[in-house]
Amino acid sequence: MMTAKIDDRSAIKRIKTLRKSKLSQGIPFMINSERLPSYQCYLEYPDGSIKIVEANSKDSDFIVIEELDFLNAEVLRRNLKLI
Numbered sequence: 001m002m003t004a005k006i007d008d009r010s011a012i013k014r015i016k017t018l019r020k021s022k023l024s025q026g027i028p029f030m031i032n033s034e035r036l037p038s039y040q041c042y043l044e045y046p047d048g049s050i051k052i053v054e055a056n057s058k059d060s061d062f063i064v065i066e067e068l069d070f071l072n073a074e075v076l077r078r079n080l081k082l083i
Helices: 001-026 071-079
Strands: 029-031 040-044 052-056 064-068
Touching: 001 029, 040 071, 052 071
Parallel strands: none
Antiparallel strands: 029 040, 040 052, 052 064
16 A cells, blocks of 8 residues: 555654654653563663663653663664664
C-alpha cells in the first residue's frame, strides 16, 4: 500500500527532526521500542551514548539499567533508521 509507506517516511522524518532538535539543545531523546519491556526505554544523550532506563517509581527520574557500548548504540540507531 503506497499511502502507508508515505506516512511511514513522513513519521520517520518528523522523528529525526525532533531527535536532532532535542539533542542539539542538550536534552536526551527518549526512544520507545518493542524490543524492551513496556516499563523500559532507551535514552540517547547529546554525547552519543544510549542507556536503557526505566522510570523510578519514587520520583520523576530514571534508573539506568544498562549503557550500550558504542557499537551497539550505532546498531540500534541504524536499525531504528535514526541515522
